[in-house]
Amino acid sequence: MASDVQSEQWYLQPMQAEQMWKDSTGKGVKVAVIDTGVNPHTDALEGQVLVDDVPEAVAYGAADDYTGHGTSMAELIAGTGADGGIKGLAPGAKIVPYRIHLKGLTGVEEKKKTALPAEAIRAAADTDAKIISMSFSLPYLDQEVEEAVAYAASRGKMLIAGVGNDGTTGEDNIGYPAAAPYVLGISSMNKDNKISEFSSRGNYVDLAAPGEGMPGYCRPSFESYCHDMKGTSASTAIASAAAALIWSAHPDWTANQVTRALIDTAGRKWPKDDPTQNAGYGTIRPRVVLANPNYDAGAPYSDPLAKWNQEKGKKLVTEIPPASAASPSATGSSQAPEASSGADKAAAGSKPDKTENVAAESSSNDDNSTLWIALGAAAAVVVIGGGAFVVLRSRRAT
Known part of the structure; x- marks a missing residue:
């Protein structure tokens, strides 16, 4: 069983993981995984999970994964x-x-004690974790989540989320927080180097990563892996790991520079300034960044992706320097949200769907034009409680 599990990780070879690990393994980078909790005692995670780093206010159940998804x-x-x-x-x-x-999540007391998405995002923003990985989706962006995301960005965090698993509906339906400003929205690809049919389409897809045919836990017993799992949840995890590899190799970079590096080096067959609805700027290729010691990541505080629109009276923001001081802790909500651990839908802008094949053209830095796919466990559909607020995000050419 054990060896078979690693053989299912088909994306490691085309991404040239073994070669990348000679340059970077992600050492020194902490990734906040906001999910169903994480079991720190699986064979693969022994010594990898920093439970004591979780702020006390949101620490309940952090090491008690109630579905297996977060692990x-x-x-x-x-x-x-x-x-x-x-x-x-x-x-x-x-x-x-x-x-x-x-x-x-079941049980009245468990639901009462477990943090809400906005609380966890804001708490993670006040730690030294560089990356906030969010393999869940909300159909709308409520005000507390919106403000928590903006606060985390102001603290220099890189926020990454799956765009959702509603691609077969034929609608523009990117979920939140992926569709929110300052969040990198990730779609899923398969072994054939095509965007997964289930992967949500829309104007807020930023990058694609592996997301089909993945091993993972589908029950919280953690006795064995399930096979052939799929979803943009896994794509989010792979993209978060790619960001960790780059940030580890360039510890002085900002979140904006790591984001720009992923965009600049993404595999695509279309102009960089014309992202598509299904793959955004293209497929992630962290090895291209790691292999180029002279890569220029650009201005540290210029956001390469998102700007606030004039929606809800917000001013456009193109630069976010690090906050000089922490804000008050997250405020609670009397109404528990139901979020999806895969990705649901929200209104999104329109862009040409162009092509399903996102194979990258070869370049001097990369002679392998294949796969950069997203993986993920099966999504559970849910709805966040509270008022719904739509925040529009506009792309900016990089």
Whole structure:
């Protein structure tokens, strides 16, 4: 069983993971995984999960994964591969686990004690975790989540989320927080180098990463892996790991520079300033950045992706320097949200769907034009409580 699990991680070879690990393993980078909690005692995660780093206010159940989803994401990011377990794309990175109220959480007391998405995002923003990985989706962006995301960005965090698993509806339906400003929205690809049919389409898809045919846990017993799992949840984990590899190699870079590096080097057959609805700027290729010591990541505080629109009276923001001081802790909500641990839908802009094949053209830095796919566990559909607010995000050419 153990060896078979790693053989299912088909994306490691085309991404040239072994070669990348000679330059970076993600060491020194902490990734906040906001999900269903993370079991720190699986073979692949022993010594990888920093439970004591979770702020006390949101620490309840952080090491108690109630579905297996959060643990799967953590292993895809930073699993060591011990005893044949999942080998994460960034095995040198560390995981800081957050448990939030998603579908699958049962019991009145458990729901009451478990953090809401906005609380966890804001808490993670006040830690030294560089990356906030969010493999869940909300159909609308409520005000507390909107403000928490903006606050985390102001603290210099890189926010990454799956765009959702509603691609077969034929509608523009990117979920939140992926569709929010300052969040990198990730779609899923398959082994054939095509965008997954289930992957949501829309104007807020930023990059694509592997997301089909993945191993992971589908129950919280953690006795064995399930196989052939799929979803933009896994794509989010792979993209988060890719960011950790780059940030580890360039510890002085900002979140904007790491984001810009992923965009600049993404595999695509279309102009960089004309992102598509299904793959955004293209497929992630962290090895291209790691292989180029002279890569210029650009201005540290210029956001390459998102600007606030004049929606809700917000001013356009193109630069976010690090906050000089922490803001007050997250405010609670009397109404628990139901969020999806896969990705649901929200209004999105329109862009030409252009092509399903996103194979990258070869370049001087990359002679392998194949796969950069997204993986993920099956999504659970849920709805966040509270008022719904739509925040529009506009892309900016890089």
